[in-house]
Amino acid sequence: MTYYHQHIIEIRKALYPNEYLYRQAVLAKLFIDKHYNHDINLDEISDKAFFSKFHFIRLFRSIYYKTPYQYLTSVRIEKAKLFLQSGKSISETCSLIGFRSITSFTSLFRKATGYTPANFVKKYRKLPELIPFPYNSLGYLQKNQSQKTAILKKTNSRVCSLNQ
Amino acid sequence: MRIRLTSVLVDDQDKALQFYTEKLGFVKKTDIPLGEHKWLTVVSPESDEIELVLEPMGFEPAKTYQKALFEAGIPLTAFHVEDVHKEYEQLLKKGVEFSLKPTNMGAVTLAVFNDTCGNNIQIVQV
Numbered sequence: 384m385t386y387y388h389q390h391i392i393e394i395r396k397a398l399y400p401n402e403y404l405y406r407q408a409v410l411a412k413l414f415i416d417k418h419y420n421h422d423i424n425l426d427e428i429s430d431k432a433f434f435s436k437f438h439f440i441r442l443f444r445s446i447y448y449k450t451p452y453q454y455l456t457s458v459r460i461e462k463a464k465l466f467l468q469s470g471k472s473i474s475e476t477c478s479l480i481g482f483r484s485i486t487s488f489t490s491l492f493r494k495a496t497g498y499t500p501a502n503f504v505k506k507y508r509k510l511p512e513l514i515p516f517p518y519n520s521l522g523y524l525q526k527n528q529s530q531k532t533a534i535l536k537k538t539n540s541r542v543c544s545l546n547q
Numbered sequence: 548m549r550i551r552l553t554s555v556l557v558d559d560q561d562k563a564l565q566f567y568t569e570k571l572g573f574v575k576k577t578d579i580p581l582g583e584h585k586w587l588t589v590v591s592p593e594s595d596e597i598e599l600v601l602e603p604m605g606f607e608p609a610k611t612y613q614k615a616l617f618e619a620g621i622p623l624t625a626f627h628v629e630d631v632h633k634e635y636e637q638l639l640k641k642g643v644e645f646s647l648k649p650t651n652m653g654a655v656t657l658a659v660f661n662d663t664c665g666n667n668i669q670i671v672q673v
Contacts, residue, residue, distance in 0.1 A: 385618075385619060385620020385621075385646055385647075386619040386620055386621070387619055387620035387621045387622070387646075387647065387659065387667070388620055388646065388647050388659075391647065391650060391652065391657075394652065395650065395651075395652055398652075398653065399651070399652060399653045402651055405651065405653050405654065406651060408654070409651075409653075409654050409656075412654070446653055446654040447654065
């Protein structure tokens with residue numbers, strides 16, 4: 384057994400004596416990650432995994448520093464940011480992350496990010512292929528000069544049309 | 548500031564390229580000859596935003612450091628995977644040797660394997 388292996392076993396014994404409970408909390412977290420866009424009944428999850436809802440919430444928070452509900456909300460908001468950045472509309476995004484009301488989505492989104500979804504879109508929406516990256520990490524040209532010129536011309540024309 | 552590159556020091560770049568592509572499933576992105584060695588990077592097949600440099604180990608004191616880490620079983624770096632158990636089974640079938648089998652550590656599951664180029668690499672599921 385290596386030094387690292389021994390060390391891992393010691394930490395595990397000291398910090399995570401009840402592996403089963405931790406595993407259940409991790410499974411609950413993975414369930415939220417996968418089904419964030421559905422109606423997730425956290426009461427049901429805690430009932431299946433543990434004896435008491437209070438115990439479940441306390442354990443979950445000790446691992447992820449959030450209650451299961453706070454964690455679900457944070458996953459939904461992070462997904463919403465990605466959807467909005469990728470060009471989805473606000474109502475589409477709202478439905479894709481499992482919200483039924485745009486009003487409550489907007490309010491929660493603003494609370495979490497400091498922006499309304501509309502303002503977030505204005506500030507962060509990605510422009511598709513606006514600035515290609517023709518260099519690799521050493522600074523060598525990956526494309527030949529004519530390709531590079533063509534790309535820059537294309538980029539400039541897009542920027543011009545966006546500014547009009 | 549963004550992280551675009553990270554590196555592992557390897558004793559043989561060709562052997563490393565073979566292991567990191569054929570066994571781990573990464574994809575070669577850059578291969579530029581630089582004298583005795585080359586600028587060699589691989590990326591994840593899902594995203595090429597972050598490159599892993601397979602960097603030649605040419606500095607003697609660093610060899611001592613690498614050897615000490617390896618002998619203690621300490622990973623040089625870690626890669627994220629969706630399911631450590633599944634990855635472990637797949638890598639075992641490909642002949643990869645593990646010094647630490649999948650182990651749960653609270654919210655994290657990890658395992659450690661030998662990259663055959665002088666390093667222990669950890670896979671982590673969070």
